[in-house]
Amino acid sequence: MTKNNEEPRIGVYVCHCGTNIAGVVDVENVATWAKEKLGTQGVVVSRDYKFMCSSLGQELIEKDIKEHNLNRIVVAACSPHLHEKTFRTATSNGGLNPFMCEMVSIREQVSWVHTDKVIATEKAKSMISGGVARIVHHEPLQPMSVPIHPATLVVGGGISGIQAALEIADAGYPVHLVEREPSIGGHMAQFDKTFPTLDCSACILTPKMVEAGNHPNINLYTWSEVEKVDGYVGNFVATIRKKARKIVEADCTGCGICQEKCPKKVIDDVFEAGLGYRKAVYTPFPQAVPNYPVIDVENCTYFEKGTCKVCEKFCPTNAIDFEQEDELISIEIGNIILATGYDLFDARKVSNYGYGRLANVFTSLEFERLTNASGPTGGEIVLRDGKTVPKSVGVIHCVGSRDKNYNEYCSSICCMQSLKFAHLVHERSGAEVYNFYIDIRTPGKGYDEFYLRLVEEGTNFIRGKVAEVSDTARNSEEEGKLIVQVEDTLVGKQRRIPVDMIVLSAALEPRADAKEVGKLFGISCSANGWLIERHPKLDPVATMTEGIYIAGCAQGPKDIPSSVAQGAAAAARVIGKIQKKEIELEPIRASVIEEKCSGCRICNNLCPFNAILFHEDRMVSEINPALCQGCGTCVAACPAGAIIGTGFSNEQVLSQIEGLLMLNIEAAATD
């Protein structure tokens, strides 16, 4: 008997899911059994159906609700994370409160993970028994509505983040774009050419950067990081640390005299990938947005020794401020997009390729800078000595990816990138090029055509993962060269190929701090460290946390077109949310029954969202439903049983336990 004394009339629906479930679970038997054995619990209709999630399957539920006067629905099918919404809608279309529906996952938890048909069928029965026992205690719930703040926080100013920010800003909503480095642009700003069309990277990126910099709806925070995030979908509050630039932005004209005069030269490990130098006061590159420099206090002579101040002396507008401090800025936003990008694999770890020991072994990012017209060599492909043009170049694919010693996954961009490198070497130096690959992977518009173009250009493609690169010559031909030792697997012989230069197509890796970022925003990372999307196929830019979206390489290795597409997709999702003005939240909340509350305050300190407040006058606790996130910890902790957790009440869980174990009890009784 339920609380409101209404007799439960339950419909049970067992899905075949084609053969996904029916191949292992005897679904017809389960459906018949449910009607026979669970009749006393209130089951009046029990059916099996090929695809419950199809419109016909949903209509079946709606029809039964009306015809059989059902008031509760149990669907035994896939995981509720996939179709709970579908069946709640069907239940609602039938005229019931959508929360009078419960899903039992007999696909993910039964048919896909077990092979013994008899045992699987039995397990499905007990799980349905649990679901039926639980739903008896379901109550109609009303979703909560909360307003959505129209502003959006975009974290990461690479191409994906820029795209997302522009789409939202163009739709007329405010965006806060936060970038850790002094300028937006990300990795794309470091490249010279983009595959397969060989567009100039800067030519297509710079206009977007400028647009983002000037857009009236975009607040740009560069040299800044998000430090704290509170709140929930529609109503987040983020704290941004704006690191001290030591430059007064309002006064700086971006003339560049400070950089010119600064006496301290530093190896630029970020933008130049360690291949070039910058000053201690710098903008990372000429087209930087914004164009204000920053003073790198770790290397600045003044901060090291207390004297210098050359920049201050020469600045025509007195914009240098050595006393400037970090600023903490608090912003209110409704949605968040994380586009934090990737780090390049540290190729020094592959000691057999000699990076870091052999001068003329370069990483892919170093090579990008080498070919870039604004790079350290003005775009000339030369050896580490800065002058010699190589006569032969080896490009090694899959360095640190597709390798269980480092990263198991395919970095997806390396093949195309390596082909681009081969092309640039042909074009700029006429050198002989060897590409060492395991498999050539070119799925993408115009990609395989590009591969064939490189074949035509005379690139030497050698199928084999390079075993080692050494400078230990065995004969005069190898003297003074880098020797690539590899099995040419198509010939079946070991070969030693002497070259002048090696380029390592290093893997894309999750940002070193990806795990901390995930924690900060309350979303999770895969075992590798990539941020996890809500569904790998059908919901690639949303996350498990409402209001937080991901785009670009933060989600996994991808090329520029895909990063742009994801940035735009995330933006579209956010714009849709903003336009609805409010969002319905799952009504899974805790509430205190005042009469039962003894005022012990045990629950008060348990809530991480500060949702529980204590009324000193009445000596009772109360839960603010807007702040409560529904975890249920206080429900479990209340010694007086005074806290109710909707959707997961004690009655619901305890009955489910009973239902799950019903078959066991019957077996024990017949013993």
Added chain:
Amino acid sequence: MSDYIFYPGCAMESSARAYDISLKAISKTLGIGIKDVDDWNCCGATEYLSISATPAYALIARNLALASRQVNGSNTVMASCSACYLNLTKADHNMAVDPKFGIKINQALEAGGLSYQPGALEIKHILDIMVNDIGLEKIKSKVKRPLEGLRVAPYLGCMVPRPDYASRFSDAEQPVELDMLLESLGAEVVDFPLRTACCGGHMTQISPDTAFDLINRLVKAADDQQADLMVTACPMCQMNLDAFQGEMNHHFKTNFKMPILFFTQLVGLAFGYEASELGFGLELVSAKSALSKLGMKAPESDSAAKVKKPPKGELPMPAPLPKMPRSAEKEATQ
């Protein structure tokens, strides 16, 4: 004073007596107790494994079983020979990861009234013990006669850092442990990227031409770096490079005279022992002239000059990975 159960292996009694003598000498200075595995047998090298797996592993496991009976406080077994070290760790590892196999080997041991519980022993190579357990600081503090002026090629050979089941070394191909140990003795360590390349193993007996080629590569690379001598941590490496250097010279019409010593002999010299107490003179390519350089300032070498300021226009090199032994690396990541 820490005690170790010692598995010497057959070579220590014959071709590698210098290793044995010098090890016993320096263990006094380092204050470590060494007790042989009682009635140990040959580990079978790579040969028994080639013929039949179960008897080969049973042969190795008898030693593990005997050693585990001797555990008294310390459960560390110290091995000096690379092949022995690898075989002992390999048997322990495979018995652990493949329980069915472990049971089979124990069934064989049972016939001799023995048994071995995989994981009961910690099996370590002497070099590992010296760098990671005893520590470079302590070794440095015992140095009485720094090996200044001696240019040394550090040759570890393959089977100590590979496959390294228990991750004891900093890298499988370019580990820094031997370099750091030699540096702490005051020696100049030359750039020797072949530090873990193969010496040819039993190829001197099976396919001499293959072996001569491998020996030639190693000796030539050390000679190119103007090394005064090479040190190894493996009796097989020492024997191949030392005893077959002449035959190799004959084969390639070269005239290398590269002395090949055990690293423990250099440790002993630095600790102040006399050459005669350390098994010097047992090597075929004499180390006498190389040792005469001891104490002399080495002439500035090419590689040292290279480190100087790069000429204008040269692109910067990536910083090398910080040099730290595995134990320090593990601490740093924790």
Added chain:
Amino acid sequence: MTELQTVDLPTTIPKHKKSLLSEVAARTAGKSNIEMCIQCGTCGGSCPSAADMDHTPRAIFALLKAGVRDEALRSNTPWMCVSCYYCTVRCPQDIHITDVMYTLKNIAVEEKIYTDSTAPDFSKTFINMVENYGRSFEVGLAGIHNLKHFIGRLPGMTPMVIGMLTKKGMPITPPKRIKGMAQLKKILKRAKELEAV
């Protein structure tokens, strides 16, 4: 690769298709991961004795997968292996290649299908000594082996041999038997029975 063309590659997938690969996997102590091979050639590129092998290790794995038993087991590849473990630590699929080579040698010895007997004979001479004394004996081993296989090499070796015996002072008599010789023999006997199962 001409050898391959002369081999009858099974054209259909035989019922016992798993047999050769899984037989090798099952006979390899520990976890071989041999079924994970992606034919990248890291092993063949790394091998210091690849030049002397009739197939690279990678090609051997392809033969095992294709079920070309005789060609795979007759190959000199495992016998040229120097156990340097470069392939094993570099393999991107964590295949314990060196250990697989030992297994192939075990099967070839058992079925007596190796082509060149130099290496197997050396191993056998070695283990004979170990089975009789419990210890190995380098001088005796090298002497017996070279007399049998490299008699022409002996004159060139003379200076070295003299050095070994005089300067290095290596013993010329066999080692003392270990005390537990009877115990060891029992263990090995049982082990051989278990191997045969």
Added chain:
Amino acid sequence: MSDNNFEPTIIGFTCNWCSYRAADMAGTARMKYAPNVRLIRLMCSGRLDPTFVFKAFANGADAVLISGCHPGDCHYVDQNYKALRRFHLMKRVLSQMGIEPERIKLLWASAAEGAIFASEVSKFVDQVRELGPLNWNKQNGGIAAAEPAKEEVAA
């Protein structure tokens, strides 16, 4: 039921965000594991009321699995630490009641760790199979004796 082919019944509690999704992932990847565990979804492992565990044992479960996000990864900041505390407490209480503490297990599994979830479930089932069936049920009058406990909670 003879003890030789005893198959335990285990009730598992999972959190909505990590371990339930790990189970989903094990399913999607078709990883096979022992069929003895029946899962109950909670929003957070912090929701786990010790009564749930006792109820499961009272109703004939041979063991209980509690799983949640890894420490530090909780969707609700740090509520899984509260589950951890209760877990240790429950272990003590259970052993006082004569139930082997090995019959409850705490498993951290992230949404990405389907493989870990599957293999840990199978391991736990093996472990409980070793322990044999829980006899406490019959000794104490079983379900009937446990009923009042439910009434108290529901009341």
